Amino acid sequence: MIPQLRKLYNQSFSEEKYEAFLKDLKSRHPGSIDFRVAETPVFVPQDFREKMISACEAIVDIITGPHFKKQSETAIPPSDFVPGNEPACAFIAFDFGVCENAEAELEPQLIEMQGFPSLNAFQVYYPEILRKHFALPDEFSPYLSGYTPETYLEELKKVILGAEDPDQVILLELKPHEQKTRIDFYCTQDYLGIQPVCLTDLIAEGNQLYYVNEQTKKKTRIMRIYNRIISDDLRAQQENLGPHISLQQNWDVTWVPHPNWFYRISKHTLPFIRHPYVPKTFFLDEVKQIPADLENYVLKPLFSFAGQGVIIDIKKEDIASITDPHNWILQRKVNYASVIKTPGIPAKAEIRIMYLWPEGAERPRAALNLARLSKGKMIGVRYNKDQDWVGGSVALFGKNI
Numbered sequence: 318m319i320p321q322l323r324k325l326y327n328q329s330f331s332e333e334k335y336e337a338f339l340k341d342l343k344s345r346h347p348g349s350i351d352f353r354v355a356e357t358p359v360f361v362p363q364d365f366r367e368k369m370i371s372a373c374e375a376i377v378d379i380i381t382g383p384h385f386k387k388q389s390e391t392a393i394p395p396s397d398f399v400p401g402n403e404p405a406c407a408f409i410a411f412d413f414g415v416c417e418n419a420e421a422e423l424e425p426q427l428i429e430m431q432g433f434p435s436l437n438a439f440q441v442y443y444p445e446i447l448r449k450h451f452a453l454p455d456e457f458s459p460y461l462s463g464y465t466p467e468t469y470l471e472e473l474k475k476v477i478l479g480a481e482d483p484d485q486v487i488l489l490e491l492k493p494h495e496q497k498t499r500i501d502f503y504c505t506q507d508y509l510g511i512q513p514v515c516l517t518d519l520i521a522e523g524n525q526l527y528y529v530n531e532q533t534k535k536k537t538r539i540m541r542i543y544n545r546i547i548s549d550d551l552r553a554q555q556e557n558l559g560p561h562i563s564l565q566q567n568w569d570v571t572w573v574p575h576p577n578w579f580y581r582i583s584k585h586t587l588p589f590i591r592h593p594y595v596p597k598t599f600f601l602d603e604v605k606q607i608p609a610d611l612e613n614y615v616l617k618p619l620f621s622f623a624g625q626g627v628i629i630d631i632k633k634e635d636i637a638s639i640t641d642p643h644n645w646i647l648q649r650k651v652n653y654a655s656v657i658k659t660p661g662i663p664a665k666a667e668i669r670i671m672y673l674w675p676e677g678a679e680r681p682r683a684a685l686n687l688a689r690l691s692k693g694k695m696i697g698v699r700y701n702k703d704q705d706w707v708g709g710s711v712a713l714f715g716k717n718i
Contacts, residue, residue, distance in 0.1 A: 318415070318423065319360040319715070322454065323658050326357060329452060338450035342443065345507075349500040353701075353708030355690045358447060359415075359657065359666050360457065361712045369425045370461070370683055372594040373411050373670055376430065379589060380406070380582060381680055392585035394620065397548045399576040400567040406578040407476045408434040409672040409681055413594070414696075415665065417654040426651040427595045428667065432574055432582030434545060435671050436709075437473060438504035440687050441466055444711050457715035461670070461683040469684055474509055476675050477573055481540045483510035487528055490545040491516055491554055502545070511543060516551075517561045524569045526562070541571045548579065549620065584619050584646055596649040602642035607633060612650075619644050629694065657690060659706035664690040668712045688712045 335356050343350050379385055409432055413425035444459045445466070460469060478486050486509075493502050493513035502513040512531055519539075520527040526539040546564070562568075564576060587598035601616070608614060616628040616635060628635050629650075639645055655663035667689045674681030688710040693701045701707040 318365065318656055319362055322360040322457075326360075326451070326453075327658060327660070330356065334450055338446065341449065342446045345442070346500055346503045349503055351497040351499070354443075355664075355688075355708040355710040356706045357657070357659070357690070358444075358453070358710055359668065359688045359690070359712045361668070361714050363715065365415075365423065365425065366461075366714045368594055369411070369413050369668065369670055372413070372425065372427055372592050373672070373683060375592045376411070376427075376586070376590060376595075377409075377672075377680055379586065380409075385581075388589070389581035389585065392580040392583060392619075393577050394548075394580070397565075397576070397580065399564055399572070401570075401572070401575070403575040403577055404571070404676055405674045405678070406432040406582055406681070407574040407674050407676075408432070408437065409582055409674065410435045411670045411672070413668050413670070414651050414653050415656055415668065416651045417656075418652075423654055423656060425594050425668070427587075427590075427592075428651070429584060430582060430586065432578030432580075433547075434543070434574070435669060436498065436501040436687055437671060437685065438508055439498075439501040440671070440685050440711060441470060441508070442504050443709075444713075447711070453713065454715060457713035459686055459711045459713055461685065461714065464684050470508055472673055472675060472684065476673050477505075477509055477511065477541070477543050479541055479571065479573075479676065484530055484533070484537055485540040486511045486543065487514040487539055487541075488512065488543045488545060489514055489516060489519075491550055491558065493545075496545075498545075505543070516546065516564075517559045519562050521562050521568075524567060526568055526570055539570055541573055543573050544576055546576070548576070580620065584617060587646060587648065596651055598646050598648045600643065601636070601639065601645040601647050604647055607636060608647075615648050615650050617646050617648060619646060653691075655692075657706070661705065662692055664692050664706050665696070666690055666710075667696045686712045686714075 411430045412428045414428050416424055416426045418424050488502055488505055488511050492515055514528045518528055527536050530537045588600050611631050614631055616631050618626040653665040655665055657664040657666055669687045670683055671685045672681040673684045689696050690707045690710050691701055692704045692707055
């Protein structure tokens with residue numbers, strides 16, 4: 318996206334450097350990076366960054382508005398509603414495609430958003446190792462809102478731990494040591510000292526929860542839960558998971574973030590947004606007439622994650638076959654730009670802007686990012702088999718050059 322930097326980076330790149338980088342990256346927790354890491358970061362100019370932030374802030378205006386809680390009540394499936402106090406959503410992720418508009422100009426387009434954490438710890442560790450192996454401009458940074466690695470980690474600690482001792486805070490997931498994102502769990506443990514715990518290992522006594530601390534071997538009261546469980550995954554694994562507590566009980570813990578935010582801030586919010594960098598989106602059950610240019614739309618289930626269930630090439634029969642249209646959205650397609658020059662065909666890019674919202678703050682703040690590169694029809698591993706210069710990455714933000 319910044320031609321001079323792209324040219325310099327590609328000229329200095331070698332497979333030997335990349336292999337040394339990967340070896341170093343994987344050395345902290347061997348065998349824990351279960352996804353492809355791309356050969357390059359994404360260099361993002363200031364004006365493009367500002368366009369993404371303008372869209373994020375417009376959505377934050379809606380989220381912090383007086384009517385959002387009531388407006389988003391219907392987003393939560395009754396079977397997944399979790400009772401208890403819902404503090405502000407500690408983590409919000411906004412995913413933008415790097416797209417080309419009708420004038421052949423690059424612009425961001427919002428693809429998805431979620432009131433849920435992302436790789437909030439790994440994306441601190443990864444750019445640090447990247448800089449050790451590749452010559453990257455000092456003035457380009459993955460951080461936003463003036464954060465540095467030190468101030469970001471301090472904020473992350475405040476958001477996740479609150480005033481509690483790390484021993485009384487856990488990272489909760491389903492079979493955490495088998496998850497593709499487990500490297501992030503281990504980085505979180507490195508930085509904050511909290512243990513990844515499986516839902517099946519929680520011990521309930523009354524309305525209080527406990528776990529066995531792996532260091533002390535003692536049963537320890539849980540005061541805060543850094544929640545990484547996605548309801549879709551829980552439903553899919555229910556039969557094979559084994560006995561476990563119900564998340565729908567009113568437990569005496571503080572959720573970070575509360576599970577209901579996963580639904581409140583989601584694709585369900587998109588139809589309410591009007592912004593040049595947010596594609597027009599409609600609830601399927603409110604579409605009175607199917608667009609004549611259906612090829613320019615994509616059909617998405619409201620409550621899925623990581624692109625599951627998305628129908629890219631829609632036919633009228635697809636719409637007719639849907640029995641629960643209130644759980645689907647029809648979204649205007651965006652035109653991803655093949656903008657990242659590589660030794661082979663150019664790659665497309667998505668950039669996730671990660672917001673933090675500490676307790677007591679009026680608004681969340683943009684803090685960090687991740688990027689994903691693709692040469693397939695969609696962003697994601699299954700669409701990029703046997704490709705190089707694709708996979709997990711990071712955007713480095715700097716000035717226009």
